[in-house]
Every structure is written in C-alpha cells, then in structure tokens.
Amino acid sequence: MKGPVKIVTIGGGSSYTPELMEGFIKRYQDLPIREIWLVDIEDGKEKLEIVGALAQRMWDASPYDVKVHLTLDRREALKDADFVTTQFRVGLLDARIKDERIPLLHGMLGQETNGAGGIFKAFRTIPVIGQIIEDMKELCPNAWLINFTNPSGMVTEAAIKHFGWERCIGLCNVPTISMMAEPRLLGKDLSELTYRFAGLNHFHWHKVYDRDGKDLTPELIDHINEAGGGTPVNIYQAPFPLELLHSMNLLPCGYHRYYYQKQAMLDHALEEFRQGGTRAEQVKQTEKELFELYKNPQLHEKPVQLSKRGGAYYSDAACECIRAIYSNSRTHMVVSTRNNGAISCLDDDSIVEVSSLISATGAQPLAWGPMPSAEKGWLQMMKAMEECTIQAALTGDYGLALEAFVLNPLVENNAETQRVLDELLVAHEKYLPQFHGKIQQLKAK
Amino acid sequence: MKGPVKIVTIGGGSSYTPELMEGFIKRYQDLPIREIWLVDIEDGKEKLEIVGALAQRMWDASPYDVKVHLTLDRREALKDADFVTTQFRVGLLDARIKDERIPLLHGMLGQETNGAGGIFKAFRTIPVIGQIIEDMKELCPNAWLINFTNPSGMVTEAAIKHFGWERCIGLCNVPTISMMAEPRLLGKDLSELTYRFAGLNHFHWHKVYDRDGKDLTPELIDHINEAGGGTPVNIYQAPFPLELLHSMNLLPCGYHRYYYQKQAMLDHALEEFRQGGTRAEQVKQTEKELFELYKNPQLHEKPVQLSKRGGAYYSDAACECIRAIYSNSRTHMVVSTRNNGAISCLDDDSIVEVSSLISATGAQPLAWGPMPSAEKGWLQMMKAMEECTIQAALTGDYGLALEAFVLNPLVENNAETQRVLDELLVAHEKYLPQFHGKIQQLKAK
Amino acid sequence: MKGPVKIVTIGGGSSYTPELMEGFIKRYQDLPIREIWLVDIEDGKEKLEIVGALAQRMWDASPYDVKVHLTLDRREALKDADFVTTQFRVGLLDARIKDERIPLLHGMLGQETNGAGGIFKAFRTIPVIGQIIEDMKELCPNAWLINFTNPSGMVTEAAIKHFGWERCIGLCNVPTISMMAEPRLLGKDLSELTYRFAGLNHFHWHKVYDRDGKDLTPELIDHINEAGGGTPVNIYQAPFPLELLHSMNLLPCGYHRYYYQKQAMLDHALEEFRQGGTRAEQVKQTEKELFELYKNPQLHEKPVQLSKRGGAYYSDAACECIRAIYSNSRTHMVVSTRNNGAISCLDDDSIVEVSSLISATGAQPLAWGPMPSAEKGWLQMMKAMEECTIQAALTGDYGLALEAFVLNPLVENNAETQRVLDELLVAHEKYLPQFHGKIQQLKAK
Amino acid sequence: MKGPVKIVTIGGGSSYTPELMEGFIKRYQDLPIREIWLVDIEDGKEKLEIVGALAQRMWDASPYDVKVHLTLDRREALKDADFVTTQFRVGLLDARIKDERIPLLHGMLGQETNGAGGIFKAFRTIPVIGQIIEDMKELCPNAWLINFTNPSGMVTEAAIKHFGWERCIGLCNVPTISMMAEPRLLGKDLSELTYRFAGLNHFHWHKVYDRDGKDLTPELIDHINEAGGGTPVNIYQAPFPLELLHSMNLLPCGYHRYYYQKQAMLDHALEEFRQGGTRAEQVKQTEKELFELYKNPQLHEKPVQLSKRGGAYYSDAACECIRAIYSNSRTHMVVSTRNNGAISCLDDDSIVEVSSLISATGAQPLAWGPMPSAEKGWLQMMKAMEECTIQAALTGDYGLALEAFVLNPLVENNAETQRVLDELLVAHEKYLPQFHGKIQQLKAK
C-alpha cells in the first residue's frame, strides 16, 4: 500500500483505545500513520474526550508525529479512510447488563457473545454496522473494515455476506491468548510451534505441531486445565473433560466450557449473580476505574490495568492485521473471514474463524479439511443458530429470533424461553427498531 | 415378485407379533405367504411359545393356510427367507429399565430412543444386527430386511452403510400415527391430503397439502396441541410453542417435544419416576398382562389392548411395506432409507426418514430440497450424534461414546455426564462385548 | 383445483396446436376447460388464424363446449389464466436455419438445442420468457407455466431461478418417446415396467426395472441400436458404443449420440447439409405442407402427418402434466424442475430433468442419488455450460457467451470458434437486444 | 526434522538426476543429506551407472561429503529412507512413443499427460506406485513420497487416496515455469508479486497480485501470448483467445492450449508427426545426446543442455519441497495434494494442484473458494475423467477405460475411439497386467 494511512476507529471512546494506540506506535516503522480519527456518539462524548486526550499524549510521547482527531461526526471521519476499526457497543454496558441479568433471572446463562446475550448484542449491532458500511460505500470505498465488535463472527458475516463489504476482517483475542499462553505449558516458545485454528468465533478448535511436524495436541490437552492455560480471564475455568478432548484430539477454545460443561458454567454464573451481580456490572466498575486513571495528564502510556480486562489483545490483533495488510506480509493470523471451503462442511460464503494468511489482498484461509462427525455437527448447528440470529437482526422476524433461541445450546428450552426473549426485546426497545411492531405488541400485553 | 413368500421375524416372541399376524392376514390377497418363522433366543422361549401359539390360532381362524414355525435357531429360520423383520430387544425390558433409571437418577432424561437410553440401545443392538446380516449374506442373500428395532434410524444406518445390506428398510409408527390422527383435526379424510415427511427417525417434520395444492400446515399447527394430535401415547404431551412452529411452517413429530420443551419433558419424567418408576417398568407390567391374555386358547385375534401400547402400528407398517415391495405398488410410505440427496444438507449415504415410494426396487425417497437454517442445523447436529453413536457401537471407542453424549441435546453436559455414561456401560456389561476393556477398567475403579 | 380452467398458449400459431387440442379433448373428463386462448405475434398471424380455426373445429366436433380465442394481445389472454403453455419460436424457423447453417459452414454441428444453435436459441428465448413472466406476475399470479419452448431445460432454469416463477414445469418429448418405444423391444408393455430418469434436458439417462425389481437396463442396452429404439426421428441414429453403455449400465437419451459419437453425427449433418440443406429447412417445408392441410375446413382432427414431426408428443406431455396438476394425481412424469437434491452432484436450485410425481403442488422429483464418476463429470460440465449460456442471455456478456461456446462439447475449439459466435450474433441481431453493443462493434469491423 | 537425511530416488537412472543433485547441493546448508540412493530397473542399468557416476562426481566437486548409492534392489534402498522421490517411466520412452503414435495415426492428439497418452501412462504407472508404497509401508513407514512421475496428479491421487500414503506430495514444473517467466512480462521481480494457483495437474489457473493487493491478472493476460510467456517448451504455443481469458480473469496453464485451441494443437501435432515423428522420438534423441555428455568423466556439474528439456525444474521443485518439509519453512509452493476444500467444487479427498504452504506437516492448501461456472464445469469434468482413469488403472475395467476416453476432451468421439483404446492396450500389454484378460480377448480377434 502506498503512503501513510488514515485510521478511523468507530467507538473510539472505548477504554481499549490506549491498547490500540500502543499497537500502532509499536508498529509505526512498518505502518506509517498519517492521522487517527476516534469517532463516538453523543452518549460517549465524555469518555471519548478523556481517552482521546490520553491517545494524543501517547503519540506525543512517541517519536512519531501523528494527530488524533476526536469527533461525533462519523461521516467527517470516514472520508478517505484507509482502515476503519469498530469497537463500539450499542447501548453501552447497560445493555450488556440487561443481556446478562434477564436470562439469569430465569435461570439461564446470559452469555454475552454466544448465548441469549450474544443474540441480542447481534440484534443491536448488525443494523449499525449496516449504516457504517453505507457511509463507507460513499466516503471510503477502498477502505478495510477491521471489526472487533462482538459477536465478532456474526457481525462480520452480516458485513460481508449481507451488506456486501468484502474488504472486512473480523478479529478476536481468544486465539491470540491461546498462542501466548500455551507454549509455556509445553516449555516451548511460540516460534517453535505451528498453530492451526478452525471453527467459528468463540467456537473454534486448534491443533499444534512442533518443528518436526509432530502433533503436540495430545500433550497440550493434558495441560489445558492448568492455570494459565490460555482461557480469557473473563471465562470461569470449569475443567474440561480430558477424555473428550483426547477423543477429538483437538484443543478447544475457552468458550467451549459453556458447551462441554454447561451446568458448571451456569451454576457459577448464578452464584456470581447472587453474590455480586453480573459480569457486566463488574466490568462497568473496572471501566470507571480505568477512566479515572486515563484522566491523569501525566499518563502517556497504556496502563497495565488494562491488560487484565477480558478484552485485552483485541486491539493489538487489529493493529497487527492492519500492518499485515499494509505491508503485504502474509502473516499467519486467526481471523473471521469468508470460508471459501476452508472448513469444508460449511458453506463457502459463511464467515468462519480460521488460520489465514493476511496480506494486501486481505485474509486467505488455509484449508482445514473435513471435521470429524461430532465437531461437524456442533459447527453446523452453531452456524445455523448464527444464520437465524443474523436474519432476525436484519428483518426483525420474531419467529427466527425464537428459532435462534431454541437452537442455541446455552438457552434452555422450557416454559421460560419465550419469556426471556420477550423481556429482552422490551428491555432493548430503544436499540431494536427492526422489532418495533413486535415490541409494541408485547408491551400491550 | 414371484410365488408365495417366506417371512422370518427375529424377536418373534414380542408382544407385537399378533399385530404383525393381523397385518399379514389382512393383506393376504396381495401378499400370499407360504410360511412364517418366529425366531427368538433362549431367554424369550416362553413368550415365543405363548405368542407363537396365538399366531397360529389367528391363521387357523383365517381363510388361509399358513404355518407358523417357532424356533430358537436363527440360521434354520433364515434359510431362503424372502423377508426378514426385526423386532428384538437386546436385554429385554430390563435393559430399558436401566437405560431410563440411570440417567433419571442423575437428573437426566433417559429417553429410550433419542437420549442416553437410545445411545445405549444402539450400542446393544447394532452388533446383533451385524450378526444377523452375516447370516443373511449366507442363507438368504436376496431377502429384504425390514427393521423396526429401535433406535430404528441408527440400526438401519448400521445395516445399510456399515454392514452393507442395501435391501433394508427401517420403519417407525410415528408418521403412521400422524397420518391417522391429523386429518380428523382438519375435518378431512387422509385420502384428501398429501403428506410429505423429511428428517431422521424420531426427528422429522412434515407438511400437508390439500387437493388443490394448498398448504394446510399453518392450519394444522394451530390444532397440534389438541388431544389426539398424533403424538404416540408413550410421549408426554408438553404443548409445542406455536410461534416457533409457525415460523418453521413445519409440523414436528411427537419426539420434538423432548427438544423444543426439554425442561417440561424432563420435569414430567422425573415426576413420573418419583411416583411410579420408569416408563419401561409400566411397559413391563403391560406386557405381562398381554401375555396372560395371549395364553387364552379361545383367543384367535389381536386383542384391542395391544393397540394402546406406544408401539402400535409398527407391525402394520411392516406388513404394508412388505406388501408394497412384493406387489410393486409404488405406495407412499415414510421410511428410513438411504438419503440419496432427498434431504440435500445431509450426505447421500446417510439414512434418513423420508416420504418414499415403496416398490419392488425398495424405497425411493422423494427429494425434499433445502431445509431452512434452523432445521438444517438441528438435523446436521443430530446426524452427527448418530454417527458418533454408531461408530462407538461398532468399535467400542469410549471417546466417541462420550462425544455422542456431549453432543446429544437430551444429555446434560455437567459433572454427571461421564458418570451416567460409565454407569450405563457397567450396567449393560453383558450386552456390550465391544466395550469389554473399558468396562473392566471402570469396574476396577 | 376448483372449477373449469382457462388455458393460454403462447405461440398458439404453431403447427403443434392440433396435438395440444387433441390432448385436451382426450382428457376433458379429468380436466374441464372453460376457454383456450391462442396467442401469437403479428408475424404469425396468418398461421394463428389457420390453426386456430382448425382448433375450434376440433372442439366443435367433440362433445365439449369450449371456445378457442385467437389474439395478438398477450396481456388480454393472460388475464386470470390457470395454465400458460409456451411453444413459441423467436425468429421462427428462419432463425433456426441460421443456427444450423452458420456453424455447419465452419464445419461444426449446428445442433439446435445442445450445440451452438441451442445456445443462440437460449439467447433469443430467455428475454422473451422474462417478459411473459413479468406479465404473468401482474395478470395471473397463480397460474402454472408449462414450458416446452426449447432449449427447454435452460428456458425453465431462467424462468424459475432467475425470473422467480416457481410454478413452472419444463417438458420434452424425449422421455415420452423412450417409454413408448422401448417396452416393445423387450416384448413388454409399459405398465409392466418401472422407469427412472435423471439428467438434464436432452442429456439424461434412464434405468428400467420389471415388476420384481429386476434391472432390465442391460437387456435393453443390447436392443438400443435397433430401429424403433426410442430416438426422436429428427436425430440421426449413429449406433451407440454398447460397451460404453454396459459400463455405465444406463440407457442414454437420443441426444447422447451427439456426444458419444460426435464425429459420425457431424459427418452426417455435413453430408445432409451438402445434399439438402439443414434440418431446419426440411422442417420448414413440412410445416408448409401441414398448414395446407390445416386449411381444409373438413378437417376436424389432428392429421397423422403431424405425428411424424420430431416434436410429436410434446403437446401431449403438456396436456398430461396439466391434467396431473389439476386432478392432483401424483402421476410419474419426466420433467424439468428444481433439482432439490434429486441429482446430488448438482446444486439444489439447478433445473434438472428427472422422474417426478406431478400433483397439485407441482413436480416433486424422486431422489436419484449419486452418479458414477463419468456421468457426474458430464452433467456438471453441461450444467456449467448452461449456466454460462443463461447468464450471457440475461446480461449480454460476450465473454460468457464465448465461455459457453468453448465449454460446449459440440462446438469445436479452434480458430473458427469465435468467428461462428460473431456471425451468429450479427445474424440474429434483431432478436438479441441484450448484445446490442457488441453486435454494433462486430458490424463495425 | 532431526539429523541428516536419506534420500531415495526411484528411476534414478533418469537424465534429470543431475538437476536433482544440483538442487540438493544448492540447499545443503538447510537440508543436510546423509546418503542418496538411486534405484532403477535392469533395463535402466546402463543409464543408472552413467548418471550415477556423474551424480557422485557432482557431490565430490561440492564441499559436502555425500555418498551416492546405485542399486537395482528397491527394497535395499528404501530401508529407513526419509524422502523417496519418483521419476521413473514405466516402459521408458518407447512406451511414450506408442502413446503418441497410435492416437496420431487415427488423427487424434496423443498428448502424453492429459490425453489418450496420459491415460495409458496412468495405467502403466499406478500399479507400480502401489508396489513402491507397499514396500515403503514396511521399510520406511515415516518417509515422505515426493512424486513427479507423470501424470503427476493422477499418480498422486492413487498414492494418497487409494494406496493410503498420506505423506505424499505431487510436483510439476508448470507453475514454477510460470512464476519464473511471467514477472519479466510485467517488468517486475517475482518477489514483488503474490501468486495463487488452483486446479488440477496440467489443468490449473492462476492469479497474480502486486504488493498493494492489486489484481495484475488482466495486464498479464495481455502478455500471455508473447514469447517467454511461461509455457513449457514442449508445448506448441497456439495463441490463447484473449477475450476468453479476460472473461475468466484467470491465467491459464500452458496445457490449457490443448483445450481452448484443440484444433490448432492437433493440426500442429499431426504436422510434426508427418515431418519428424512424435515429440517422444525427439526426446529420445535428446536423451541419447545427454547421456553422451554425462559419460564425460571431466563433467561434474549439470550440463546446460538439460535445462532445455520440457521437464526442467521438476527436480528443483522436488529439492525445494524436501527442504521446506525438512526445515519447516512454510514456503509457498504449487503442489498436488489433498483438496480438503481448497477448491470447494471438488471433493475433499480429491487430489488438486494448488497454492500450498509446505512445512514439516506437509502441504497445507490455501482455500481458493468457489470457481465461476465455466471453470467449475471444466474442473469437475476433468476430475471425473481422472477418476475413471485411476479406477480403470486399479481394476483393469475396460468399460471405465472407455468412459475415460469418451469423456476426455482430447480424445475424439468417433468410430476410431475404441480402436485407439484397443491398439494401445495391445501395444502396452507387457506393462498392463491388470488388463490381461481383455488384452488376450482383443488379440484373439
């Protein structure tokens, strides 16, 4: 790519922005940046100003001359952008609190990306990503969209398959965290290992090989339940059943605990809920503390406290992905991209999260080949659930929303199922214009 | 087909044999029978003699001269057979009692065909069907195998795909019961309706059209929760969520209640268990009463009490299927057969339960076409679970058995999952030679 | 279906109309007709009047009171139609003469449905079928479209997949002719045999079984080269290589001669061309003679001469198809319809020509299952060629037209290929508005 | 991989062995070799000794101490091999002469890898590769098999899919030659370009991008007919139709000329045949000259004359592939390997020739995604032809051989087709034990 680049970050007022700045500063030699635009909405203005000022201080403390622009005008920012990153949260953490509380009140997991909460986060986010893309088509038709708004896989599928923005790559920190943590469990360095991932966002498996091509997966499975085993800190670490993993001979991702140990995860979530509220409420407190830190005019680097958040390394993955595209480096990364046969039991145009080479042409997935029966069944079922969710998000079709709920293994199928769906619809009314008619009907009852 | 036929029934001592005889007597004009052989094992000898004597009395009371042979020697019976039907139950009802009790003791559904119980019934039955086919290859290489031993879909898949017996058709009474009951709900006669079924055994959906091609599915959905709605009497009728069904615009089978209303079904099963033991124990009592009736030398017809059993119409479906093959009648039946693209999201060589034409060449499925996302996801996941089960049944691979358990939506994924699996393995030791090593290991603990 | 029906025939001035009338008269008891509208264009007005008068005389000689309306106003005719049949020929026989002459002049087969001629017939016809469907959406949204305009498979694919008219069935007389002729070769009656067809229009295979399910295909192959073997009279009968057919164990359709014996077919066509012009020119003469006959006011039945034409039984197939829909008879017919998995190596939404049950819901194909390697390769290649042709017909994309030519086995790949394409484009300019730009460019050279 | 390696070359007496030695010497730092075994058969003994002596002289002139062993005992050589390369030619060039002459005598292309000649080369080679693998299973169960015996794609498919040797990679010089020649046409260096290939051996396409991800394919198409355009020297350069290539927006491989310009290629081959015999006969002369050179005891390097052969760079590709496996370098190479979804319109277990990363785990293909209709049709048809050929090679089934002939676009379908097949069978009798029965039958006629 030619010349210094313009970066635009939607949801720029996020507490993660300092990690993003650090990632760009670190890579400046390979990725010369001309300007950075942090965009947010009216409700996020205060946070945008705080974190925006810190961002500028970080660049000022660096050897590089980069201007950080703050704006509430998305269209002004998008003009001629080279890369757009998305880290916004529709409805902020208050919406996530509802995503988690309402299911938990009915004895269900409110898991914020794969469960009922994730379905609703998709309902709120997908229409907004559609609007952003509409602006991009007009204002920066050659820009790359690097999405790490959750549920990252579904949002990326909507962006590419439904809104037609092919230059889009979805990111997640889960593979990064695995590749950072696991080598230590084997007494090895990452550079000695070959990693291969395949699956869906928050629902993928991986395999590891050494320099001689020896499969280290079995050995690593035996260490997976140890502390520091590569599960994001926000996930309760109910131990994996090892005989199951050995039968699959695949390493699960941290989120697989919700499926392979559903009861333990639910019990833990309910216990936590009884004691201290939801995960979202804890996060809200942490956020508050982070912004207090950010206000300090002496601070001109990413504070270590940020790394303790569940979302650490998301931003770094984004910086690395942008660098790889810009410098055409053909780097191995695990991203959400068009399947194109990489996981042969899923459709070509489904978005999957797989080992890919990132270069100037975007992400090219490595062909994983056939999945064994059980993993094939899991993946096809989860993709079907994602498809119902995305379709419901696009159309406001209540029946499809219900089908997504009933198919989702983290949503219990009982007399409460529909009540949870209905309460969430009403609770999120403000952010669900596509369901307006149904919500009015529910409220009238 | 030429000339009068020889029928062999494996598990001939079953209480259902009178229904089978009635079905053959009724169809004798189209299906001239030369001889019937009822085969059973030593443990079933007494029942074989009782029901065999009744069977002969039934024929003697008919206008037809048919000899019913009773034997414990399967190979003697199979020699030159034209049709072999299977209605055996490995381990008898005592095995089913364990299938149901052990999961229920751990708070799980012990569903006898789709849940943990069904997986174990497959483990016990599939090796036996393999032995029967080995005998058939030698003794009656042109015979048709009409299977209605449960889990009928998995047993049929093992017979066709793994043991290579292509002339095999699997049967179930669930579609029959729907087609018998539902027309009344619409104030119509079956002859006025066109039925189309697709899915897997105990996991299929259907659509109904009138003579003008009008889709009556929506109208019928609104009646599905009424009494007499076509669900087999052995299934508790937790009401279906109608908005879900209207969104799919498909009629579910009775067993879908276990999936769409899992909690209600589990609650009911646990309540029943607390009050009166398992369903299997009730059935055992019913069986006992039936055999008392059968002993009556004055009885020379199928007693009405038999029709009240959950398994009613299985045998009649078998007779109808045999008639259709023999007379090349191209009759529409819903059977388990090789998919061949009929459900295009499943493999060609998977066994599916679909609307088919039955003729002298066997079952030819009608192409159903693509399934919507949610049903596609359900089917692919269930087929994957079946594949793990069948592979485990064939190989004794413990890991695959565990994968089947974890994938099965009726088996809870928690700390008890593996315990239930292990207890069932030990409990059924006698009938699970393929798991011998693992069982010894478990017993040693 | 309720009440007497309105039939509309586009291209009603065709010489085949008397066969259509005869077919309807024969089936009147099952298919009560209210009125028939024969539609044609200005250029066909004279023929329309001649054949229309005969049509009315045929009904008047029947016991039924049916009025035949003649019109050049398609929209007037389509209003409230129940069934629309299409038998028009864009550019009349003069266009076909060009389709055949131009390739032959360059030493290539000008085969009118599968070769270069067929590609151009698709180019001319597909836009017109699109216009008809546009009218139907407005004027008769519930009507069935029974297409027998060639190339019937491609026109039907355009109608269903691209113009979105699902209530469309494509017909051809080739399967009918096979089923009429072949039983005699075996000394049997059709009623004793079960036929199963699968493939594409003018590119399908079939198998035949007797009442005991015995595969008679091998026996029939040995007779296939005999006179009266079921090949339409318009196809030169170069003998099939029997060892090839026995290896496939499938009966080919008459058009397969063009592929399996390409050279012999080309030689014959070139010879015929040198001696008497093209097939189209012969047909034009025959047509002229037929219309002389039709003028006879004493004639009130279909003259026998019509049965000698290559297109005989097309109209009868259409009448039978309409009857089967109207009376919901679930009749076995071989039609072009949405694949839906019936031929599992082709896409669900491809149009294929397969054994189907015709009822009030339309055509439901029987699942054929996997094709052996060679037939799979042939079918996939031919379907790809059809897709390029249809896309080029819809868009006027010259490159895709060229790709269709190069892929088509009946078009030679040499220095003349592009010349033939270009000459045909220019020759058919009047009927190819979608290629307007390219044609101007070619003419400018 | 640990420690210095043992290389075994089957067909070691080939004239290409010096290129192989040069390749290994060049890469010795990355690929330390312990010993090299050149294996040949009795008929090749003289050539083995000549080229083997030169091979040893080449190593002696290098800084490395490597011993070249010559043997006629394959099993002795295979013991504990790390890498086995295959470059043998069953029946030597005399067999190829027959492959070319016999079809040409009947006016058909005798193309030695894709046409009738290629089919027969597969018939002769596949059984031998099966025997080699049988030895390898016993003597070097962990060795990698690097196949460059033609038809490389079909031989590799037989090795992996049918003989079960997963550690096998097939090579060809065609992609290498493209990547060597094309950058110059654009005034660029290979290092500036990203290449992506997909298809089958001798039937693949590719795309080229610059460092900014810009698609250079259209620009390169415009240069493809220039001298030095990357077509192997053994292929006559009939110009490609550029409008066709632009419509596909893919660069063809040199062998595509046989398909896109069949007539020109046939005319040229017939002309060459009339004037100077077959290509094989020219090669035979060249070989003779090369071996005269090799005898020179002063020669201790690969003579430049070898680079002029059509097969140049095959051996170098093999050396590079071995190096990449040994050093786990994740190098991009275009190889024949298990599809695994990379070309999503072909089966997972088909062998395809695609851009892959070569590392210690072997070749991992990059997912290409869906092919446009025409290329999809071509590929599926060619793969079907390969499958028939491989099955016929394994079983000696004459019908399948005939199906492969009839489906192959380079074999004319006419009265001569079967004659060519039969004459080739009889001509190669010595090397076709699997067809023994049929050949006797043909000879008896």
Ligand SMILES: [Mn+2]
């Ligand atoms: Mn994530």
Ligand SMILES: [Mn+2]
């Ligand atoms: Mn059943």
Ligand SMILES: [Mn+2]
């Ligand atoms: Mn036709």
Ligand SMILES: [Mn+2]
């Ligand atoms: Mn090659």
